[in-house]
Amino acid sequence: MYQDEFEIRTTGRGAYDLSGRIQDLVAACAVESGLCHVFIRHTSASLMICENADPAVMRDLEAFMQRLVPDGDKLFTHTAEGPDDMPSHVRSVLTQTDLTVPVRDGRCALGTWQGIFLWEHRTAPHTRSILVTISDSRPDSPGGD
Amino acid sequence: MYQDEFEIRTTGRGAYDLSGRIQDLVAACAVESGLCHVFIRHTSASLMICENADPAVMRDLEAFMQRLVPDGDKLFTHTAEGPDDMPSHVRSVLTQTDLTVPVRDGRCALGTWQGIFLWEHRTAPHTRSILVTISDSRPDSPGGD
Amino acid sequence: MYQDEFEIRTTGRGAYDLSGRIQDLVAACAVESGLCHVFIRHTSASLMICENADPAVMRDLEAFMQRLVPDGDKLFTHTAEGPDDMPSHVRSVLTQTDLTVPVRDGRCALGTWQGIFLWEHRTAPHTRSILVTISDSRPDSPGGD
Numbered sequence: 001m002y003q004d005e006f007e008i009r010t011t012g013r014g015a016y017d018l019s020g021r022i023q024d025l026v027a028a029c030a031v032e033s034g035l036c037h038v039f040i041r042h043t044s045a046s047l048m049i050c051e052n053a054d055p056a057v058m059r060d061l062e063a064f065m066q067r068l069v070p071d072g073d074k075l076f077t078h079t080a081e082g083p084d085d086m087p088s089h090v091r092s093v094l095t096q097t098d099l100t101v102p103v104r105d106g107r108c109a110l111g112t113w114q115g116i117f118l119w120e121h122r123t124a125p126h127t128r129s130i131l132v133t134i135s136d137s138r139p140d141s142p143g144g145d
Numbered sequence: 146m147y148q149d150e151f152e153i154r155t156t157g158r159g160a161y162d163l164s165g166r167i168q169d170l171v172a173a174c175a176v177e178s179g180l181c182h183v184f185i186r187h188t189s190a191s192l193m194i195c196e197n198a199d200p201a202v203m204r205d206l207e208a209f210m211q212r213l214v215p216d217g218d219k220l221f222t223h224t225a226e227g228p229d230d231m232p233s234h235v236r237s238v239l240t241q242t243d244l245t246v247p248v249r250d251g252r253c254a255l256g257t258w259q260g261i262f263l264w265e266h267r268t269a270p271h272t273r274s275i276l277v278t279i280s281d282s283r284p285d286s287p288g289g290d
Numbered sequence: 291m292y293q294d295e296f297e298i299r300t301t302g303r304g305a306y307d308l309s310g311r312i313q314d315l316v317a318a319c320a321v322e323s324g325l326c327h328v329f330i331r332h333t334s335a336s337l338m339i340c341e342n343a344d345p346a347v348m349r350d351l352e353a354f355m356q357r358l359v360p361d362g363d364k365l366f367t368h369t370a371e372g373p374d375d376m377p378s379h380v381r382s383v384l385t386q387t388d389l390t391v392p393v394r395d396g397r398c399a400l401g402t403w404q405g406i407f408l409w410e411h412r413t414a415p416h417t418r419s420i421l422v423t424i425s426d427s428r429p430d431s432p433g434g435d
Contacts, residue, residue, distance in 0.1 A: 001324060001427030003427065033146070033345070035146075039392050041404065043340055054224045060235075063220050089341055092337050094239055094384055098391065111185075113188050131399055135427075196334075198331040209359070213358075245327055254421055259318075282291030
């Protein structure tokens with residue numbers, strides 16, 4: 001099992017594709033088959049697996065979330081950090097804090113249209129910590145062979 | 146660790162119970178205790194663990210999702226594949242792309258009323274790939290004993 | 291890999307912090323690094339990782355869910371167990387039945403503001419079973435050293 005942490009500096013609300021970075025970590029471990037676990041250590045940004053080809057998908061997801069959990073919603077009392085504070089927690093609870101993706105043939109076995117995204121929910125830039133744990137199905141094999 | 150992929154041919158929107166198929170895979174591996182990871186390689190169909198006894202639960206879940214994310218919603222611009230295209234991505238993001246279930250006594254330790262379902266969100270039939278990875282807590286035991 | 295089950299007696303709808311109990315299980319296993327998987331064996335209570343400092347966050351989450359999936363919603367036909375029956379299934383499907391948290395330095399590597407919560411969705415008290423599976427990244431190490 002391999003464990004590594006990295007940081008992403010976001011520029012505010014939106015989706016950031018982590019797929020390349022995570023595939024690189026899997027390749028660096030030389031794990032042929034197993035599981036790759038991704039964890040975000042925050043409660044106002046989250047993870048998701050989503051369509052990675054058409055940028056309109058993320059724009060539509062943002063529009064959907066802004067309708068469902070509007071910034072400044074009168075319903076919320078936890079507003080110390082601003083109108084996007086509590087909506088960010090709700091969005092995080094409705095999506096994922098951790099994801100596990102199977103590893104096969106030395107890569108995350110994502111479908112053709114799947115990408116792994118960090119979803120920043122705060123409107124201001126933030127530094128986000130991602131902890132990746134990769135399990136090898138054949139830990140005793142030389143070079144993952 | 147055992148890894149296997151299978152396909153489900155859906156007949157369109159709705160829930161498909163995978164529990165039997167996944168329990169069979171766990172049994173075939175002779176894993177006594179461990180974890181069973183299930184991954185769907187798509188972004189317009191998802192996974193969920195849900196009540197498995199009363200078919201009205203799934204009808205009500207469908208009705209809820211159709212109210213929350215209606216087909217043809219004017220909010221959406223990603224509509225190339227039709228009015229159910231973007232709603233399928235939203236439904237997938239709000240549910241699960243991967244699930245992990247504990248294995249105990251040689252079976253997925255689901256609660257009495259829990260089933261593992263594929264939720265097809267597209268209205269047309271699709272072929273969906275499911276990748277299952279089963280980890281054995283005692284990999285060196287003869288016959289999982 | 292270590293597996294343990296415990297029960298939580300809820301007093302009805304609301305969030306119950308499991309973080310201390312789960313950290314204790316990780317400590318008892320003397321696992322230095324690995325993964326901790328948490329599974330709830332029910333379909334009307336769920337798990338979430340959420341902000342653990344300000345009680346207003348949970349009150350706001352409850353208010354949000356009650357607006358999104360109101361008890362007694364006319365949309366629902368699965369009402370045998372009362373007006374909170376079907377809303378509890380919907381809330382469970384929109385949140386998590388299982389979570390995996392990385393273990394590092396002998397503890398769940400939660401962020402500063404992250405707690406692991408059981409979210410009881412039924413209004414009446416219930417007994418809920420939680421199954422925890424902890425994987426050790428170095429299973430052959432003496433004392434996890």
